[in-house]
Structures are given as structure tokens and as C-alpha cells.
């Protein structure tokens with residue numbers, strides 16, 4: 001059932017496999033999702049068929065398209081389950097390339113008891129259908145950018161040689177992404193915290209901007225409170241998704257309405273300008 005449909009953002013109240021079966025072959029540029037992890041959260045008892053989900057994702061992803069799969073393991077009877085790694089191997093078995101195993105590092109994780117260090121990170125698997133067609137890397141300024149470096153190299157005779165080369169001014173970031181989590185950081189939308197397991201908005205934003213361009217179609221088959229959708233709206237990507245829980249569909253709709261109704265009208269700004277003038281790290285003028 002269609003629950004939300006505005007500004008190129010649609011949400012269906014449906015099981016993820018049933019919903020994906022309604023999508024065309026090779027029609028999706030990117031999937032950005034965080035499915036239920038083992039049994040860490042109950043989500044009102046809902047389950048999903050992992051293997052059919054992956055097969056459907058492969059069918060609907062465009063050549064060069066990407067699936068970002070954010071997961072972590074539960075610890076049961078003293079052992080991590082290893083589910084995340086098993087899932088990654090299954091994606092490969094279904095034809096995806098394991099393009100990049102990235103890490104979502106929590107700057108302020110919940111303390112972990114027992115004989116183990118504080119659990120501070122989750123996987124952000126990036127699966128691609130062949131070579132990614134889009135890559136807009138996040139760049140940072142290099143400390144010694146533009147300065148000359150005396151670069152050492154060895155010729156075929158094995159002798160040391162030196163060549164003066166100019167250092168790059170900017171470099172790609174490393175594949176460990178650190179975010180502060182919790183109220184005001186994961187999101188500033190209070191309504192979103194009625195959902196038990198939010199993805200940080202900045203994580204969604206970084207991944208969407210890296211692997212897609214404006215106008216591309218991004219989906220989330222486990223849409224929850226609408227984090228992926230909100231970042232698509234702000235960055236002018238089309239979004240479609242589904243969520244099995246009616247309660248979470250309501251949270252999604254209420255949260256997205258803030259951005260598609262009053263805020264947009266109040267500011268009279270296109271989403272791209274909003275993103276530019278009110279980046280995620282600065283408070284929105286509500």
C-alpha cells in the first residue's frame with residue numbers, strides 16, 4: 001500500500017521482497033539500507049527473507065549500481081554470530097562484487113560489559129554490480145598539500161633515485177567513517193527517535209553523494225524512519241522504499257512532511273540550496 005508520495009519520494013507499507021518484486025530489472029542506481037541485524041532489535045516481530053532479498057537486489061540493480069548494506073553482529077552465548085560476513089559472502093555468490101568493506105565507527109558507543117572491548121563499529125558493505133558507474137569521493141585537504149616532496153624510487157638496477165614532485169592538495173578520505181551518535185547528532189528530527197534503530201543522517205548523506213548523482217534512483221527496502229529518504233530529498237535524488245511496520249511508516253511520513261511541507265515553503269528554497277545553506281552539521285532554522 002502506498003503510504004507516502006511527494007517530491008519524488010515514495011514509501012510503501014509492504015514486505016521488502018514483495019515490494020522489490022514489483023520493480024523492473026536493472027532500474028535502481030543505488031540501494032542504501034540497514035536491515036534488521038540478527039535479533040538485536042525486535043521491530044514488532046517482523047522478519048525478512050535474506051536470500052530472496054539479495055537475489056531481488058541483484059535483479060533490480062543497474063549495471064554499475066551499488067548496494068550499501070549497513071549491518072553488525074549480535075553476540076550470543078559469548079560469541080559474535082558472524083552473520084554480517086556470511087551475508088557478504090552470499091552477496092558475492094549471487095553475482096555482486098564486494099567492492100569496499102567500509103567501517104562505521106561510533107565516536108560515543110554504548111559501553112560494552114564483560115571481557116571484551118567496547119563495541120564501537122559496524123560494517124558498511126559496498127556491493128557493486130560490476131564496476132561502479134559513479135564515484136564522487138569525499139576529499140580532504142592534505143596537511144602538506146602543494147609542497148614539494150623528495151620522492152624516492154628504485155630503477156631497474158635497484159639503485160635509489162630521488163625525484164622532486166609536488167604533493168597533492170587533496171586526498172580521498174579513508175574508508176573508516178566516524179560519526180557522533182544520539183540526539184541532535186544522528187538527526188535533529190525528534191520524531192525519528194520513536195524508531196529504535198536510526199542510521200546517522202551523515203552516514204546516509206556521505207554514501208548517497210559518493211555513489212550517485214542528482215536525479216538517480218536510490219531505494220531503501222527497510223526504510224524505517226526515513227533517513228535515506230530525507231537525505232535523497234535534500235540532495236535531489238529520487239527515493240523509493242518500503243517498510244513493513246505501519247507504526248514506522250507513520251514516523252517516516254511525519255518526518256518527511258516537515259521537509260516537503262512547511263520548511264520548504266517557509267524557506268522557499270530548492271532542496272539543493274537548502275543542503276548548501278543548512279548543512280547537516282548546522283542547526284536548521286525551525
Ligand SMILES: C[S@@+](CC[C@H](N)C(=O)[O-])C[C@H]1O[C@@H](n2cnc3c(N)ncnc32)[C@H](O)[C@@H]1O
Nearest residue numbers: 015016043046047048198199222224225227244
Ligand atoms: C535497522 S531498521 C532501519 C532504520 C532506518 N535505516 C532508519 O534510519 O530509520 C530496519 C527496519 O526494517 C523493517 N523491516 C523488518 N522486516 C522487514 C520486511 N520483511 N520488509 C520490510 N521492512 C522490514 C523494520 O520494521 C525496521 O524499521
